[in-house]
Amino acid sequence: MSNMSDRRIVVTGLGLICALGDGTDKCWSAASNGITGIREVQSVSTEGCYANKGAEVAESSEQLSSEDYDRSSLLCIKAAGEALADAGYTVTADNSNRIGVIVGNCVGGAASIDKYYTDEFKTGSAKPSDILRMPAAAIANNVAKHFGLNGATANIVNACAAGTMSLSYAADLIRAGKADAFVAGGSDSFSSLAFAGFHALHALAADACSPFNHSNGITLGEGAGILIVESYEHAKARGAKIYCEILGSGVSSDAHHITAPRPDGQGQMSAIRRAVKTSGLEFTDIDYINAHGTGTAKNDEAEFLSLHTLFDENKHLSVSSTKSMTGHCLGAAGSIEAVLTVKSVCEDVVPPTIGYSDEDLAVLKEKAGEIDFVPNTKRKKPVNYAVSNSFAFGGNNASIVFAKKPHEIPDNTNSEKLYITGIGEVVGNTEEEGKGIRASITSDDYKEHGIKMAFYRKLDRFSQIQLISGMRALADGKITIDESNENDIGIVVGTSDGPMTEIVGFQKAVVEGGTANGSAFSFPNTVYNAAGGYFSIFAGIKGYNVTVANSVQAGLQSICYAADVLHNGSENIMVASGTDENTDVDAELYGKLGLLAETKPYSLEKPGFVLGEGSVSLIVEKASSAEKRGAEKYAEVAGCAMTHHAVEFGTVSGSEDALAKAIESACADAGISVSDIDAVSGFANGHKTIDELELSTYKKVFGRDIPVFAVRETIGEARAAAGTEQAAYAAKLLAGKLGSTAKAYIGGKAADVDVSGYKYVLAAAWGAGGSYSAVVLKKA
Amino acid sequence: MNTEIAEKIKNMLVENLRIPADELEYTSELFGDDIGLDSIDSIEIIAGIDNLFGVQMTGAARENFQTIETLTKYVEDHMGE
Numbered sequence: 001m002s003n004m005s006d007r008r009i010v011v012t013g014l015g016l017i018c019a020l021g022d023g024t025d026k027c028w029s030a031a032s033n034g035i036t037g038i039r040e041v042q043s044v045s046t047e048g049c050y051a052n053k054g055a056e057v058a059e060s061s062e063q064l065s066s067e068d069y070d071r072s073s074l075l076c077i078k079a080a081g082e083a084l085a086d087a088g089y090t091v092t093a094d095n096s097n098r099i100g101v102i103v104g105n106c107v108g109g110a111a112s113i114d115k116y117y118t119d120e121f122k123t124g125s126a127k128p129s130d131i132l133r134m135p136a137a138a139i140a141n142n143v144a145k146h147f148g149l150n151g152a153t154a155n156i157v158n159a160c161a162a163g164t165m166s167l168s169y170a171a172d173l174i175r176a177g178k179a180d181a182f183v184a185g186g187s188d189s190f191s192s193l194a195f196a197g198f199h200a201l202h203a204l205a206a207d208a209c210s211p212f213n214h215s216n217g218i219t220l221g222e223g224a225g226i227l228i229v230e231s232y233e234h235a236k237a238r239g240a241k242i243y244c245e246i247l248g249s250g251v252s253s254d255a256h257h258i259t260a261p262r263p264d265g266q267g268q269m270s271a272i273r274r275a276v277k278t279s280g281l282e283f284t285d286i287d288y289i290n291a292h293g294t295g296t297a298k299n300d301e302a303e304f305l306s307l308h309t310l311f312d313e314n315k316h317l318s319v320s321s322t323k324s325m326t327g328h329c330l331g332a333a334g335s336i337e338a339v340l341t342v343k344s345v346c347e348d349v350v351p352p353t354i355g356y357s358d359e360d361l362a363v364l365k366e367k368a369g370e371i372d373f374v375p376n377t378k379r380k381k382p383v384n385y386a387v388s389n390s391f392a393f394g395g396n397n398a399s400i401v402f403a404k405k406p407h408e409i410p411d412n413t414n415s416e417k418l419y420i421t422g423i424g425e426v427v428g429n430t431e432e433e434g435k436g437i438r439a440s441i442t443s444d445d446y447k448e449h450g451i452k453m454a455f456y457r458k459l460d461r462f463s464q465i466q467l468i469s470g471m472r473a474l475a476d477g478k479i480t481i482d483e484s485n486e487n488d489i490g491i492v493v494g495t496s497d498g499p500m501t502e503i504v505g506f507q508k509a510v511v512e513g514g515t516a517n518g519s520a521f522s523f524p525n526t527v528y529n530a531a532g533g534y535f536s537i538f539a540g541i542k543g544y545n546v547t548v549a550n551s552v553q554a555g556l557q558s559i560c561y562a563a564d565v566l567h568n569g570s571e572n573i574m575v576a577s578g579t580d581e582n583t584d585v586d587a588e589l590y591g592k593l594g595l596l597a598e599t600k601p602y603s604l605e606k607p608g609f610v611l612g613e614g615s616v617s618l619i620v621e622k623a624s625s626a627e628k629r630g631a632e633k634y635a636e637v638a639g640c641a642m643t644h645h646a647v648e649f650g651t652v653s654g655s656e657d658a659l660a661k662a663i664e665s666a667c668a669d670a671g672i673s674v675s676d677i678d679a680v681s682g683f684a685n686g687h688k689t690i691d692e693l694e695l696s697t698y699k700k701v702f703g704r705d706i707p708v709f710a711v712r713e714t715i716g717e718a719r720a721a722a723g724t725e726q727a728a729y730a731a732k733l734l735a736g737k738l739g740s741t742a743k744a745y746i747g748g749k750a751a752d753v754d755v756s757g758y759k760y761v762l763a764a765a766w767g768a769g770g771s772y773s774a775v776v777l778k779k780a
Numbered sequence: 781m782n783t784e785i786a787e788k789i790k791n792m793l794v795e796n797l798r799i800p801a802d803e804l805e806y807t808s809e810l811f812g813d814d815i816g817l818d819s820i821d822s823i824e825i826i827a828g829i830d831n832l833f834g835v836q837m838t839g840a841a842r843e844n845f846q847t848i849e850t851l852t853k854y855v856e857d858h859m860g861e
Contacts (some may be wrong), residue, residue: 454816
């Protein structure tokens, strides 16, 4: 148990850029005075569209920065710079590895994807350098690189809930002692992808959005909101000014529909309940809720119902949707609203929901009951406790609580042992020249798990392999989901590149046929969290649900994330997955980057690798849960670590020390010395630079030529899937499922090793830009 | 029934809505349990029919969307309007 100040998390810096202006003060002044940022869209052609409103940032990308990054990264760097300066946070060589970056994002480098395929369509050629600007994984990395931040990084890519989930994760990691502070929030740029997608779904308002009022659609916005989230002790020690406290938070899954919220609001209420409960508060304590309030009929109806159900006893609650002024900034929405909510707490002013006529006010009175929806003009009142809600595609819900003063929060943390109790694998088995290794899924695979055509036909490649691996893991772990456990099981999906095939297909149709040519069928699958969403819907999983995009190592990072959620007391079981697809689109993009070659691990000849694909899911379970249901244990997840040494995205050189640190930290977390490790399940993929970095770092850390298993020799560079497979391989080996000898590489040379006496196997993974993770698996 | 139109509609459904061709008959209930189309799919059908035949189905009654056969009849009745 810990004392109260150990668990205090505070906000010490704010940064904000959106259509309301550049800078927190400008934005707050506009938002609190009911001034809108919604205008006619400038950056995307709206020809042939029934809607043309948007909330864009006035500054062009060139005005934001001279750096050659995607607009989402530039917006994020702008807000992060303001927040770090506001916090007076001086980053030094000594403290840089204790401050990391966690940012939420929805559409990744959508502006760069648009540019690349527009160039290709119009001129027949596009710049390969734009390919590195496409993945969401680049954003947190670019921020870390810009400011020299070397703590753990993560891009949370849960669409419209991502900005709130990133704050929740940052606070949880700091409470767990993994960092002193995070640059946390979210960022998204305006994009033809999102505009065409919501247009195709008929989810855009023809005029400015009108949340909790006409509710006839959203207005898209763009921007970035960043908060410096810091431990109280650390903030106090450096004499920082403190804006407010972050108390609890809640993340949940609807398990209902890929785009629409549950009409009964159960998922939303689950997240809000978790947030209020983990804050040690009652619903009647809350003074202000910054609502999700998108302005679609489905959201607003469900949110009205949720708020009335939970808060009707509260006689002093104000609720507003600042999206009526900022537009819906997708992955940045939750973080922009968090900045405005923090200001509300500090200033005792509630910003309004704008857009009500006198007639609308009469209607609102009927619908609002005793809740004050703050129409048109701000409310001055004490704001001691405020909640910010975010709900997303895929049925992901997140809610977080800010407080003016310290408040004792319940300590639900535990240090239970964690076990891998189920494994589900979809990995490649067919190699085609120039296209790499691909997995095969047939209708029999769906039938085996009772998945009907009406469900699986909706899925893109990325979602298909995720669903099958997730269901295989649940079946292998003998887990059936029902009302008794549906809220105690969560999902972490790690990915390097997300659903790139679906994104590119959608974008090409828009480039070639105009913004009005977006596909309503395809758009829901273009968000990175769709795969985790479909899996939760089919399996009925209603707990934590997150997708993290962090290059190749995201698959192993998903296990670290899962362990943190379990130790935080949120769930009993987590499904940790790594998923990446290999289609003609992926092969083409990797080919254009010059990364494809017919190499083998440790051939040390040239750059490049054989591209692979797959999804590997592990059931990570608390000891008490595993024992209660008599689960078979593959191995114990004894220690985890995530590290980062910021180098340019797309490169790794210069970041080796972070790999060494990940290994040492994971061993320390497991309570062992590096000399206790019997072997490594490694990440060699045949790329000379990667394989050399791995060999030399292991030699340095272990002081000997430790046996290394190379799963990519058979499945190719399946990126996040290969990362999770490394852990799956180690777990199976420790469980004796692979026999008493195995093929390993010692000093880069193949050899058969006797594995029968192994107790500890470490899995380590690399990510472009200097992200690493390591997991120690122990014989169960 | 004009099978040329029906075949074009079928191909569009297979292509745009990922319905396996061998499970799709002209008389299959599109919004029933087996194929399971929903409101998002109906938006895609409207866009597809407009692209293929220049026929507007926005606001058309629900029964016209039941099967490939009923869609074909609607297109036949409204082509060139």
